[in-house]
Amino acid sequence: MQIEALKFFCDAARLGSFSKAGAANGVTQSTVSQAVHGLEERLGTVLIDRSHRPWGLTPDGRTFFDGVRDLLERFAALERRIQGRPDGGEVRIAAIYSVGLRHMREFETAFARAHPAVRLRVEYLHPDKVLEAVREERADLGIVSFPPRSREWEITRWRIEPMVLACAPGHPLAGLKEIDPARLAGQPFVAFDRGLRVRREVDRFLRRHGAAVRVDMEFDNIEAIKKAVEIGPGLSLLPSPTIEREVRGGTLAQVPLKATTFVRPLGLVRRRGRPLSAAVRLTLAELRRDARAQ
Numbered sequence: 001m002q003i004e005a006l007k008f009f010c011d012a013a014r015l016g017s018f019s020k021a022g023a024a025n026g027v028t029q030s031t032v033s034q035a036v037h038g039l040e041e042r043l044g045t046v047l048i049d050r051s052h053r054p055w056g057l058t059p060d061g062r063t064f065f066d067g068v069r070d071l072l073e074r075f076a077a078l079e080r081r082i083q084g085r086p087d088g089g090e091v092r093i094a095a096i097y098s099v100g101l102r103h104m105r106e107f108e109t110a111f112a113r114a115h116p117a118v119r120l121r122v123e124y125l126h127p128d129k130v131l132e133a134v135r136e137e138r139a140d141l142g143i144v145s146f147p148p149r150s151r152e153w154e155i156t157r158w159r160i161e162p163m164v165l166a167c168a169p170g171h172p173l174a175g176l177k178e179i180d181p182a183r184l185a186g187q188p189f190v191a192f193d194r195g196l197r198v199r200r201e202v203d204r205f206l207r208r209h210g211a212a213v214r215v216d217m218e219f220d221n222i223e224a225i226k227k228a229v230e231i232g233p234g235l236s237l238l239p240s241p242t243i244e245r246e247v248r249g250g251t252l253a254q255v256p257l258k259a260t261t262f263v264r265p266l267g268l269v270r271r272r273g274r275p276l277s278a279a280v281r282l283t284l285a286e287l288r289r290d291a292r293a294q
Helices: 003-013 018-027 029-043 061-082 099-116 125-137 197-208 222-231 239-251 278-294
Strands: 089-096 117-127 141-145 151-165 188-191 215-220 236-239 254-256 265-269
Touching: 003 018, 003 029, 003 061, 003 239, 003 265, 018 029, 029 061, 089 099, 089 125, 089 151, 099 117, 099 141, 099 222, 099 254, 099 278, 117 125, 117 236, 117 278, 125 141, 125 254, 141 197, 141 278, 151 222, 151 239, 151 278, 188 197, 188 222, 197 236, 222 239, 236 278, 265 278
Parallel strands: 089 117, 089 141, 188 215
Antiparallel strands: 141 265, 151 236, 151 254, 151 265
């Protein structure tokens, strides 16, 4: 049983595609398909259920994937040790867009200098897609806001960001030192899309303070919300760190919320029970250290 065949199978399972697995390994789709078929014949069982699209792993395929993935990680570490190379590897991180704009760029640069043997591959996705990537093991770690509480996930608290009122500098509320959330009642509002967890948390906060806003626009990312607030009369509630650049540049104003604490928690998400490679453990430790240093 060749190591290459095992890697082809793991990549196909991880990527959900024979063609993508082939591209990742510089071979054809047919080569990957034949390798997986050879493994199935050797093991006397079906690893991939091809009866529907998209296809998925069978129960035996899932068991085999879990074992082979760990085997390949140990083999790679042994290979590096024998060859005298520093221990390293690749860590795949899926993060929401605003985390990349605010936090991850500087972290990636500092991490690469401190740990050149470990390659970070960071992908910025819609919040639901972040959890999907971790669930399907296309990412080792996810970074989301308001992380879900579920037995499926292991959550590490990462950062806490205060929510503030964001408005155009010329808005009548922009000059306030602080604002009672109740004063937002009836105001035009630029909101997050209804399906997002952050939208539910903002709506809950506004209801608690009796602030029935008038939602004029909805977007699925902070950058679009900021642009809408800059050019229009609408207000929004956004994490303070995500608008620091605009406040410094004079295109947005922020007003702290009076007599209340409303924050956006950011969490590091991983699948519960999933063994962590040395590279992933190192990355988690550095992410925690980076958050404490801020």
